[in-house]
Amino acid sequence: MHNILVTGGAGYIGSHTCLALSREGFTPIVLDNLTNGHLEFVRWGPFEKGDVRDRRRLDEIFLAYRPAAIIHFAGLIEVSDSISNPIAFFDNNISGSLTLLAAALSAGVDALVFSSTCATYGIPAHTPMSESHPQLPISPYGRSKLIVEQILAELSKYKEFRSVCLRYFNAAGAEPKNALGEWHDPETHVIPLAIEAAKGMRSHFKIFGSDYPTSDGTCIRDYVHVMDLADAHVRAVKYLLSGGKSISLNLGTGKGTSVKELIEAVESVSGKPLPIERALRRDGDPPELVADNSVAGKILGWSPQHDFKSIIDSAWQWHSRA
Numbered sequence: 001m002h003n004i005l006v007t008g009g010a011g012y013i014g015s016h017t018c019l020a021l022s023r024e025g026f027t028p029i030v031l032d033n034l035t036n037g038h039l040e041f042v043r044w045g046p047f048e049k050g051d052v053r054d055r056r057r058l059d060e061i062f063l064a065y066r067p068a069a070i071i072h073f074a075g076l077i078e079v080s081d082s083i084s085n086p087i088a089f090f091d092n093n094i095s096g097s098l099t100l101l102a103a104a105l106s107a108g109v110d111a112l113v114f115s116s117t118c119a120t121y122g123i124p125a126h127t128p129m130s131e132s133h134p135q136l137p138i139s140p141y142g143r144s145k146l147i148v149e150q151i152l153a154e155l156s157k158y159k160e161f162r163s164v165c166l167r168y169f170n171a172a173g174a175e176p177k178n179a180l181g182e183w184h185d186p187e188t189h190v191i192p193l194a195i196e197a198a199k200g201m202r203s204h205f206k207i208f209g210s211d212y213p214t215s216d217g218t219c220i221r222d223y224v225h226v227m228d229l230a231d232a233h234v235r236a237v238k239y240l241l242s243g244g245k246s247i248s249l250n251l252g253t254g255k256g257t258s259v260k261e262l263i264e265a266v267e268s269v270s271g272k273p274l275p276i277e278r279a280l281r282r283d284g285d286p287p288e289l290v291a292d293n294s295v296a297g298k299i300l301g302w303s304p305q306h307d308f309k310s311i312i313d314s315a316w317q318w319h320s321r322a
């Protein structure tokens with residue numbers, strides 16, 4: 001079957017997607033510079049160490065593997081880091097994507113699935129948000145992803161190049177049976193932090209803001225299981241390989257969970273109360289982000305198969321590994 005080039009395939013969402021690709025008969029070729037990835041997550045195809053900004057390295061890889069399509073996860077991901085170091089984000093996320101696109105075009109590869117984000121929308125004018133919601137990002141991270149979306153849209157107007165931009169909401173959960181899970185260092189994501197506090201690995205868990213205009217005062221997010229995201233990527237690759245047109249799609253469950261509800265779920269799986277500290281709001285956090293996922297359903301036949309409990313259970317199992 002086809003080779004698929006997976007940039008950032010040693011990272012969290014990329015590694016789960018490589019597992020899903022291999023289950024569907026594709027061979028994932030992982031290109032990762034390992035700044036934030038883990039070699040032990042690369043188990044479903046060849047590994048090529050390298051940087052997406054290195055054109056010569058890309059040319060070698062395209063020549064060696066002749067991939068049918070690309071899934072482009074590689075990049076920097078922390079919203080708050082992007083505020084302190086915007087140039088690093090523009091360099092990695094925008095220049096990296098441009099170098100990759102130039103290499104793909106010259107190698108004759110015409111299909112790419114791009115990791116975008118609901119952070120391209122900025123402050124929600126309404127929820128749930130559909131793909132037509134205005135895109136007014138409030139961080140350099142969100143801006144970097146929006147600029148790449150716009151470059152991809154232009155390319156599909158003037159070149160025979162098609163892309164699916166997948167705007168993830170909050171990726172969460174794990175695949176502990178295959179020794180895969182969320183492993184960012186340092187960790188800033190809410191579920192791993194709450195679980196680590198429940199396990200006594202952190203002294204307490206901070207709630208960032210209890211005065212939001214939401215039902216219980218804490219932020220609401222749409223947590224989507226990482227294996228559901230992985231499944232959507234495989235579907236997006238198949239869609240492009242069968243001639244599908246360029247499109248942007250939301251990937252979320254359509255259901256919001258507040259930080260307080262998340263704490264209750266972690267307390268229920270751990271069997272004890274979480275040590276909590278109430279902290280100020282974190283800069284750049286919108287009160288509520290929930291996806292309207294109906295277009296992904298229509299175009300890819302995708303619907304999330306995991307509920308919030310299964311997200312927390314799988315994350316708990318992953319964090320309980322020996």
Ligand SMILES: NC(=O)c1ccc[n+]([C@@H]2O[C@H](COP(=O)([O-])OP(=O)(O)OC[C@H]3O[C@@H](n4cnc5c(N)ncnc54)[C@H](O)[C@@H]3O)[C@@H](O)[C@H]2O)c1
Pocket residue numbers: 007008009010011012013014031032033034035036037038050051052053072073074075076077092096115116117118167168169170171172183184
């Ligand atoms: N985690 C989320 O909730 C979330 C939400 C929306 C969008 N995204 C996007 O999804 C993608 C994957 O996120 P993740 O959570 O798996 O992050 P991650 O940090 O675990 O994975 C990113 C991978 O890319 C690699 N990488 C970074 N820069 C590179 C470069 N220049 N060349 C080669 N490899 C490079 C890292 O080593 C890492 O393995 C990112 O593009 C991110 O912006 C993530």
Ligand SMILES: O=c1ccn([C@@H]2O[C@H](COP(=O)(O)OP(=O)(O)O[C@H]3O[C@H](CO)[C@H](O)[C@H](O)[C@H]3O)[C@@H](O)[C@H]2O)c(=O)[nH]1
Pocket residue numbers: 077078079117118119168169170171188189190191193205206207208209219220221259282285289
């Ligand atoms: O210790 C913590 C950490 C987080 N939160 C809260 O939990 C929610 C989720 O926060 P995360 O840091 O887990 O996730 P983000 O929503 O900030 O960010 C994620 O989704 C974004 C899209 O909005 C980006 O794509 C980004 O890459 C991805 O990590 C937020 O309301 C945040 O305020 C806490 O209360 N305490």
